[in-house]
Amino acid sequence: xxxxxxxxxxxxxxxxxxxxxxxxxxxxxxxxxxxxxxxxxxxxxxxxxxxxxxxxxxxxxxxxxxxxxxxxxxxxxxxxxxxxxxxxxxxxxxxxxxxxxxxxx
Numbered sequence: 001x002x003x004x005x006x007x008x009x010x011x012x013x014x015x016x017x018x019x020x021x022x023x024x025x026x027x028x029x030x031x032x033x034x035x036x037x038x039x040x041x042x043x044x045x046x047x048x049x050x051x052x053x054x055x056x057x058x059x060x061x062x063x064x065x066x067x068x069x070x071x072x073x074x075x076x077x078x079x080x081x082x083x084x085x086x087x088x089x090x091x092x093x094x095x096x097x098x099x100x101x102x103x104x105x
Contacts, residue, residue, distance in 0.1 A: 017082075035090075035098055038100065039102075040100040040102040041098065041099075041100055042099045042100060042101050042102055043099060044092050044096050044097070044098055045089075045096065045097060045099050046095065046096060046097075047089075047097060048077075048087055048088070048089050048097065048099055049059070049073040049076070049077065051087070051099045052056075052076055052077055052080045052087065052103075053068050053073075053076065055080065056068060056076065056080060081104075083104060084103060084104055085101060085102070085103060085104060086097065086101070086102055086103070086104050087100070087101050088100050
């Protein structure tokens, strides 16, 4: 199918270029709200593993925090949750995640 220079074919529908660019810009400008209403919400982190490391680091003395860099994230997660906690996340954008933590049911 042929289109003119000022239009782009998008999903079997012809949309003006200016309008699709505007929609893209508006999508990038949307403010994402944090899910603070959820009691299991713990904050925005780089990853679930980073959240777990921070939680364990609060319990360690300053002289032993270097050990966390040497630990395997799978084992840290297993030790932190220990069958009593559940940690999960949702994508927050820009390489970050919303982290949630709740007791295992």
